[in-house]
Amino acid sequence: MQLALTRRHRLRPGETVLVLGAGGAIGRAAVDVASALGGRVIAAGSSRGRIEWAADRAGVDLLDLSASGLADGVRDLAPGGIDVVVDPVGGPLASEALKSLAPFGTHLVLGFASGDIPRFGANRVLIANKTVVGVDLGHALGHDPTLAERLMSEVLEAVSAGRYRPCEPAECELEDVPGVLADIERGSRSGQVVATIRGSTG
Numbered sequence: 001m002q003l004a005l006t007r008r009h010r011l012r013p014g015e016t017v018l019v020l021g022a023g024g025a026i027g028r029a030a031v032d033v034a035s036a037l038g039g040r041v042i043a044a045g046s047s048r049g050r051i052e053w054a055a056d057r058a059g060v061d062l063l064d065l066s067a068s069g070l071a072d073g074v075r076d077l078a079p080g081g082i083d084v085v086v087d088p089v090g091g092p093l094a095s096e097a098l099k100s101l102a103p104f105g106t107h108l109v110l111g112f113a114s115g116d117i118p119r120f121g122a123n124r125v126l127i128a129n130k131t132v133v134g135v136d137l138g139h140a141l142g143h144d145p146t147l148a149e150r151l152m153s154e155v156l157e158a159v160s161a162g163r164y165r166p167c168e169p170a171e172c173e174l175e176d177v178p179g180v181l182a183d184i185e186r187g188s189r190s191g192q193v194v195a196t197i198r199g200s201t202g
């Protein structure tokens with residue numbers, strides 16, 4: 001997310017940031033970093049339970065997409081439109097989010113968790129000077145081998161200073177992994193999970 005919000009787009013304090021898939025790993029990082037950089041963040045997720053974790057973050061509003069559509073929710077929370085969309089989801093949600101961008105707004109494409117690669121009409125980008133920007137960390141690191149160290153040291157510095165507050169992963173035993181994976185598949189579990197492999201004592 002450091003690449004997305006400090007390089008591919010340079011987020012300025014006060015900009016309005018819509019984060020799609022805010023219950024997922026990329027979405028959580030986006031909410032955390034955007035909030036720390038002074039953005040006014042709308043954390044959008046498929047249910048209240050998946051985005052509740054962000055309720056106490058500075059400058060963050062929650063948008064529960066099971067209770068209101070994206071366009072209506074954005075209109076209520078950001079009547080002036082969105083300056084930046086962080087999009088790891090794709091699909092119809094991405095197309096709706098692009099429409100919600102304010103003039104000169106930027107749509108950051110990070111992934112397609114919905115399984116659907118959206119097709120954006122060039123007219124949607126032309127009208128009101130919008131920008132669609134790809135963010136591919138793997139490619140960027142291959143292109144500039146020194147980038148990983150710089151991004152990581154910025155992130156670690158922000159975490160140790162308390163500006164970034166990444167969500168702690170839950171822990172589970174290795175034998176519980178199938179159940180955890182089933183929960184993730186059902187959408188009943190969000191956030192990251194670390195499986196602990198205990199050494200033999202015998």
Ligand SMILES: NC(=O)c1ccc[n+]([C@@H]2O[C@H](COP(=O)([O-])OP(=O)(O)OC[C@H]3O[C@@H](n4cnc5c(N)ncnc54)[C@H](OP(=O)(O)O)[C@@H]3O)[C@@H](O)[C@H]2O)c1
Binds near residue numbers: 021025
């Ligand atoms: N560009 C890059 O450099 C980069 C780096 C890492 C990952 N990625 C990509 O980013 C995407 C998201 O990764 P992630 O680690 O954040 O995944 P994740 O933890 O599984 O989260 C994905 C989120 O997408 C939303 N979603 C909407 N429709 C969905 C569907 N049909 N199935 C599953 N999720 C759906 C969910 O949001 P709700 O919480 O609202 O339900 C979910 O929390 C993936 O495509 C991944 O490959 C890109």
